[in-house]
Amino acid sequence: MSGYRAEGVVLRTRPLGEADLVVTLYTAEEGKVEAVARGGRRLRSRLLGCIQPFSHGRYLLWRGRTLDSLSQGELVRSFRELREDLLRMACASYLAELVDGLTPEREPSGAIFSLLLEGWGFLAASPPETNLLLNGVSVFELRLLNILGYAPQLWQCLSCKTAEEGEWYFGIRTGGVLCARCASQDETARPLSGETLGGLRQLAGAPLARAGVLRLSPGARTEMRELLKEYIVYRAERELKSAGFLDLVRG
Ligand SMILES: [Zn+2]
Known part of the structure; x- marks a missing residue:
């Protein structure tokens, strides 16, 4: 086994046996990594402070055949604020789940690591106000999609390139807006209100x-959340999972 150091954040944890914890980290150096924290569920574990969800730390890890081991950690920031408010926690969990769900293991991206720190920093520093935090989540979603090469086309019809004002649709499969004439080319196309399209563009x-x-009407807010969620899924x-959690909290 060889050891390595990595700066990372905790995306999630799950119990393993009676005392251990599997920690999913997103690290700057190695990308997404799963590592076992031996005794991580014990209250007296010296790792406890740096393996809570949302923790940002510097870790010493050892490569294993299936899972790595996490042997030491030093906390950089706990992001405690994210655990103290239900809406912030739901949003922060959702950002973590997005990164977890959309990134393969061991494909490091400095841009994704920085975006996650920035996203959690924004949630931690903002007043827990629904409109503000959900707009932040949408900005995060769009920026993450952009980094991954899935940025939706929002300015002209993906098929005929028209940018004229009119009725718009969003093609989940084609990845952007379609005009009324071209919408039938994508069976996943759904109508898109002008307010929602304007919000996405902003x-x-x-x-x-x-x-x-950005202020959105409740209808446009729901439409934007569902559209982005459907596109991401x-x-x-x-x-x-957290997308459903977020809806529960919001409702
Ligand atoms: Zn068209």
Whole structure:
């Protein structure tokens, strides 16, 4: 076994046996990694402080045949604020689940690591106000899709390239907007209101700090959340558990 050091964040944990914990980390150096923290479920574990969900730390790991082992950790930031409010926690879990669900193991991306830190930093520093935090989540989704090469086309019809004002559809399979004439080419195309399209255009490429500026009607908010979720699930090819959790909290 060989040891390595990595700076990472805890995406999630799951129990293993009576005392151990499997920690899923997203690290700057190695990308997504699963590692066993021996005795990590014991209250007196010296790792306890740096293996809580959302923890940002520097870790010493050992490569294993299936799972790595996490032997030491030093906390950089606990992101405690994310665990103290239900809405913040739901949003932060969702961001973690997105990164977990959309990234393969051991494919490091400095951009994704930084985006996650920025996203959690935004959630931790913002007042727990639904409109603000959900806009932040949408900005995060669009930026993550962009990094992964799945940025939706929002400005012109994917098929005929028209940008004229009119009735728009969103093609989940084709990955962007389609005009009324071309919508039938994508069986997953769904109608898209002008307000939702305007909101998506404002949030795509916007910094998280601008997330509070956009005000959406409840209908457009729901439409945007569902559309992005459906598009992401299509890309992730699996259900994202926290997306349902977020809806529960929001409802
Ligand atoms: Zn068209």
